[in-house]
Amino acid sequence: MRLKLINSKRALIIYLEGEIDHHSVIALRENMDKEIKRTTARTFILDLSGITFMDSSGIGMIMGRYKLISMMNGSVIISCASDRIGKLLRMSGVDKLVKMCETEDAALNMAEEG
Amino acid sequence: MRLKLINSKRALIIYLEGEIDHHSVIALRENMDKEIKRTTARTFILDLSGITFMDSSGIGMIMGRYKLISMMNGSVIISCASDRIGKLLRMSGVDKLVKMCETEDAALNMAEEG
Amino acid sequence: MDNYIKVEIMSRSDNERLSRSIAAAFALSSDPTLEEINEIKTAVSEAVTNAIIHGYEDSEGIVCMECASCANVITIKISDTGKGIENIDQAMEPLYTGKPDSERTGLGFTIMQTFMDSVEVQSKKGEGTTVTMTKKIGTN
């Protein structure tokens, strides 16, 4: 996980990396929640371009973060999901809750508008 | 396996590729012997730069080709062996029978001299 | 039958990755596309994760994975001797999860069914669960 805070837009880009499954999600969830709770950002962009594998545990993790961030009145944008991950996100209905963008720039433009 | 015939030097460069074990060696041996028997080349340069794995079946295969080529009065040069494959070749004494070069150019220079 | 392996794996969450790597390595000799490999990996990951967290409820146990290939069909059977499933039809319903308090989505079986050609579940309460999946390689 790498982070980039875009102060001008109060947006935090969270770059997720590697394989996301029930095992790796445990540490990832903890790290993300810590950052989500202490940042000044209001828009959270989850950049999935570095994800090489993801199963339903990843979907659960994204939904969980969506709930936490919504509770804090923040919003979530998913960017750079591969075709396969896009399919999983649609299957689970995450795409109905969360905005999805193909590029980081598009996500940042949305952050500005929102 | 890819081949390059350098007519001016009567040298045939044989580029070996992928994983060499007891399984893959079966087809490889057959292909190599066919080419060795029909070519006009006298010097055979085995380029190992494309080998990603090799065990003692590969050593046996190289020794077998050395014997065949020697019987036909040809000579063998090994080029571009990785550190690990170099170790295997020294363990087996192949380096005593066959000239070893670090680059293709060095191998071709040797072919000219020989 | 063309080829067959049987693997017994400890029910540790870091072995989810190992299991799907093994299934992918087995499938390789059927010359699948990258997409097909990824679909197999995802389905295996779902079934093995279920065995670990639902079957054994994170306690120690052995997950067994058998892979067989016959012509261009790959069959993967994943079994545990854990607590079993009482109502299989309900368990397979999309979005049903027996662990609503965790971040489970209830989509494991749905994903297996989407990515594989067939999914069959056998289970008996207290005795364990076997999931058998097949996939034809080279159709898309």
Added chain:
Amino acid sequence: MDNYIKVEIMSRSDNERLSRSIAAAFALSSDPTLEEINEIKTAVSEAVTNAIIHGYEDSEGIVCMECASCANVITIKISDTGKGIENIDQAMEPLYTGKPDSERTGLGFTIMQTFMDSVEVQSKKGEGTTVTMTKKIGTN
């Protein structure tokens, strides 16, 4: 014991590659260097090839591979129920091969000993052979 898997593999020559991929995938969680992974793969390839061509003499059989990790030591046990070795000391001598007419080098055991920290061979004529190898990860 940290982790353990047991794999049963058909004695087909194309499963030599599968076995070493599985051993490599198992070893990954001990955080080895690329060099260490390659040494393990080579040793496993030698032992599995021996089981297939010497143990079963290319007939059908099951090769069993067990991998265990304990702290930073990986133990790999490869066994067959094939024809066995009459004289183990002789078999382990560098350059000794029971198949001088093929292109075998007689270096299999020597390579296992060079690339692993210990190699132990148990065998009984007519009953089969078990090769147990260990390697400490993170020493070079």
